[in-house]
Amino acid sequence: MSKIKPPRLAFVDLETTGGTATADRITEVGIIEVDEDGVREWSSLVNPQMPIPEFIQSLTGISNAMVEHAPSFADLADEIRERLADRIFIAHNARFDHGFLKNEFKRTGHEFRPSVLCTVRLSRKLFPGFARHNLDSIAERHRLQVTERHRALGDARLIWQFWQQIHETHAADLLEDTVARLISRPSLPSRLDAFQIESLPTSHGVYLFYGENDLPLYIGKSNNLRRRVLSHFSGDHASAKELEMSQQIERIDWLETAGELGALLQEAALIKKLAPTHNRQLRDNEEVCSWRLVMRKGKLQPVLATTDDLFFGHDPQLHGLFTSTRKAKDALRAIADAYGLCPALLGLEKHRAGKPCFSSQVQKCQGACAGKETVESHNERVAAALESLRLQTWPYEGAIGIRENGAVHVIDCWAYLGSTGTVAEARLLPQQGRQRFDRDVYQIMQKWLPKVSARVVQLGGATDEDPPPGIEITALPGSVLKESANDATNNAANDAANNATPDTD
């Protein structure tokens, strides 16, 4: 054994007004400092500056009257900081105590980043045969001497006794090793099965967090599942919302994928399917609309089309993807203003033939409504103004498979149908009718298709509308793009295909 100084320890317990670190406050702090110089106990009541709920008062015995004249956390902050400085912070369900202190220190303008050791996790590691690791169970199992249960110093004494006891029953190097592993790991919610965390792979994949009653909380993807999941518990929460989410997690599930593309596609599909409460970004966007340019009585006009539309994804005249008709109209108005187009001719407002529209009276519209510009010239400018928003049409004949490290992702008309292990299996995936355009998949593929086009396998274009092709083409790189009239949209894909180099295979 190496002769290193024994670590400086702080056994800590807090009482609070409730369970939420960002909203509730501390009512009592108990600290037991252990180091070369011995053992010192310290505790203080804290005025939480908010009322203590009745049931918490009866649980802890700490009443509103008791804390009324106690110092506030701000008064005690310096002393507590000094007592905890350069010590391993040891607590039972340490995320709770650490979270509260972190938030209290934040209110006083200080950072709090101790090395944290959770005795729930330590107990779980050392005594894996037991199901329960709460303080009462541990006290009973190890016959600890209970002084004041549910008071800060009383509970801190229990974990200090537990610590001493395991040092009598376990080999020192085993303990050192276990503690070192737990400390180096960010503090996980103690409810989570430590073994489940241990078995998290370091590969690409999608992870799912579940809360109470198995409610889906959050879905994310990563190139390293283990690292990403652990980062959620690192304690460096960017926001109160993130902290709140991490405290709600009861269970983790995950899905390994063959690569990054597979993870992106699965993530989008699962978010749509499970609608987790904390995924705002990718949620609710099945309702997508786009401006379709149509010729009406000689005037080129945008008309709203939704993804219910059978030809969405194949129509070369669609422009922009919007999550509401209001956003679509706002965007079109902004374009009209920027390009001096006539809102009346665009159909955005009512208009009597020959009369100048309101927009032309304030010099925004260039006057096509009042004959100052020909309708043909206006039509050309409408098409030009919207060109940059034009959606790429699905550039293949039917479904394709994209190979990625032994997986084949099947996509048709910007919709993800699933992943298989082989091209033969991919051909068996149901591909009936036209697929519903999926905005997430469209956006993922806009970025990825140029990179992966050399790994695309055409699966055949049979749909209800089209007769099945006589021959099934397993396309070679470069020859997979459909020859079609809408060159404007296919040129981009062609260029991309020509420039593409396979990346990770």
Ligand SMILES: [Zn+2]
């Ligand atoms: Zn006008």
